[in-house]
Amino acid sequence: MTPEQLRASILQYAMEGKLVKQDPNDEPASDTVKTKSMEESRTEPYKIPVNWKWIRLGSGVRFINGRAYKKSELLTDSNLTPVLRVGNLFTNSSWYYSDLKLDKDKYIDNGDLIYAWSASFGPRIWNGGHVIYHYHIWKTVIKEGIDKKFLYYFLSDPHNVLGETKLHGSTMKHVTKTNMEKLPFPLPPLEEQKRIVAKIEKLMPLVDEYAESYNRLQKIDNEFEDKLKQSVLQYAMEGKLVKQNPSDEPASELIKKIENEKAELIKEGKIKKSKKLPAITDDEKPFDIPNSWEWIRLGDYAEKITDEVASGSFAAIRDNVRKYKTENYAIMVKTADFANHFSKNLTYTDEHGYNFLNNSNLFGGELILSNIGSIGKCFIVPKLNRPMTLAPNSIMTKLIDPKLNKFLYYFIKSPIGNFELLQIASGTTMKKFNKTNLKGILIPIPPLNEQKRIVFEIEKIVNSIDKLSK
The missing domain is CATH 3.90.220.20 (DNA methylase specificity domains)
Known part of the structure; x- marks a missing residue:
């Protein structure tokens, strides 16, 4: 099993209620989050524990778009407010800055959960300070009763998001907000969410250690064939x-x-x-x-x-x-x-x-x-x-x-x-x-x-x- 498959298995077990034991003393999810459940006619993606409930993601989470910027609004003065673009979350280390004064919801700060929804996909709990964010990023506003890190790990598994949501666009693939809000979201009791997060965060460093060993073995395995051939040729000569x-x-x-x-x-x-x-x-x-x-x-x-x-x-x-x-x-x-x-x-x-x-x-x-x-x-x-x-x-x-x-x-x-x-x-x-x-x-x-x-x-x-x- 590759490290990526192992991570995916852990997240899948977590979302199916199989990673930690349920506690009958937990207040049921239906009492901690005042949201509408999915319509009964909708087939549940998989079976979850009795004290969990299926909701539409949009009924517990609000996704706020950033802002599209004109070229003239993207400046190079680092004394101004940084503009966070999707590339900055993944591969691009160069930044633009802005002197714009925007509404409060167009800024993100440390601790905000954001999601890149175009070209490159994925959630991030932001810790890069006060920034303006681009249109291709969503900022989340989460209702009480949903743990931020539990939601983060749900969004981290592409099977939950890209596997359920249609990708749009011919030149640049993206997830639409409508489809994101319709996603089935398995909601455990709040205390169980916290236990699941704690368990995931205990396991992931072990997966990282496994990944180091796995990659070393892969390297040895990949080199073995060539080294064996080289040994044969040297013996021949x-x-x-x-x-x-x-x-x-x-x-x-x-x-x-x-x-x-x-x-x-x-x-x-x-x-x-x-x-x-x-x-x-x-x-x-x-x-x-x-x-x-x-x-x-x-x-x-x-x-x-x-x-x-x-x-x-x-x-x-x-x-x-x-x-x-x-x-x-x-x-x-x-x-x-x-x-x-x-x-x-x-x-x-x-x-x-x-x-x-x-x-x-x-x-x-x-x-x-x-x-x-x-x-x-x-x-x-x-x-x-x-x-x-x-x-x-x-x-x-x-x-x-x-x-x-x-x-x-x-x-x-x-x-x-x-x-x-x-x-x-x-x-x-x-x-x-x-x-x-x-x-x-x-x-x-x-x-x-x-x-x-x-x-x-x-x-x-x-x-x-x-x-x-x-």
Whole structure:
């Protein structure tokens, strides 16, 4: 049960006469409040004790509207009388002031019970001093025999008010005074009202304590799934998730093949020869890996790493980029597009923009990383049925062997992968890294067959975690 449900249950029990025992010595409600009962033809909302009675709320409580103000009447001089608006009761800390002299019933003072009836709803026992109040707030005048705090707790339960009263308005919902006055109000003897209030006020601090524990558990529960996945990924990157198979071709042979393929692509003029990356020292290696694995720098693993758009060329085609127009030539792929499955807020370019950004064109299978703000956010580009090109604040990595994509993807999402990216990121307000630094990060490489087993095991475990969390 959530804290909100527990509070609602306490208030419901209170209004049904189930929170405290009835005392036969109490003077019945019918004798303490001289009001008209509800018409007998009206079905009672629920059964109440015999010494209680149902009344219409308006027969025991008068609701007085505040005043609507012209803009010229709302001043900023804090020496004047504050004007209480609905927002001040909930989220707005800025105040207006007034020099108007109004009738007595247009002011509220400490101890007055008020009710916000438009946009935001709810009662408040005011303790903010002498103020003028706005039209969207009611001040209550309560007949003898009705305890103010009992009424407050009745109005605090939205089921009693919004559940019974129709909300009006298309742009700003509100409760009408007529409907409020017609509300069925369960009236106990006055002494019992006071005992109910005392019991509620004894229980509510306990509910607050429960809420703290509940929220802590919710936080732990919400984080548990992510932490469990992170542990799985870290184990995978350390070579602890699946057993090594001595018959697997070691990673050193895989690296030789990648080097040979890269050399062939350079020879054929398909890619440019890149600057040799520094050798990996033992001090750089963050942990030990199995003997059949190797440490490698991402730049040695990749055919292409580019952030061409992010480096400034996007501005050159800004006039060729449009939003929400599917008839354009190419989608400018943003990392956010993968999260929403290319269903909204898409950005497109025309043929000129697509050709201008030909170094960032995507064909499927590339790994896209967000390189600013959301460090570690990454996606593998699916097979495409239309041209696409990279958008700003993203880096595209295309590996020599696309079969290695999945392992690299899970590395980037792992704690060690995230650590590597944060190590190369700079900036105080928003971290960012560039393609040059990305080429130098360390990656632990298992044999190709073991990579496949690791990916299979990761996805099996992650799917199980997701099912358990539903």
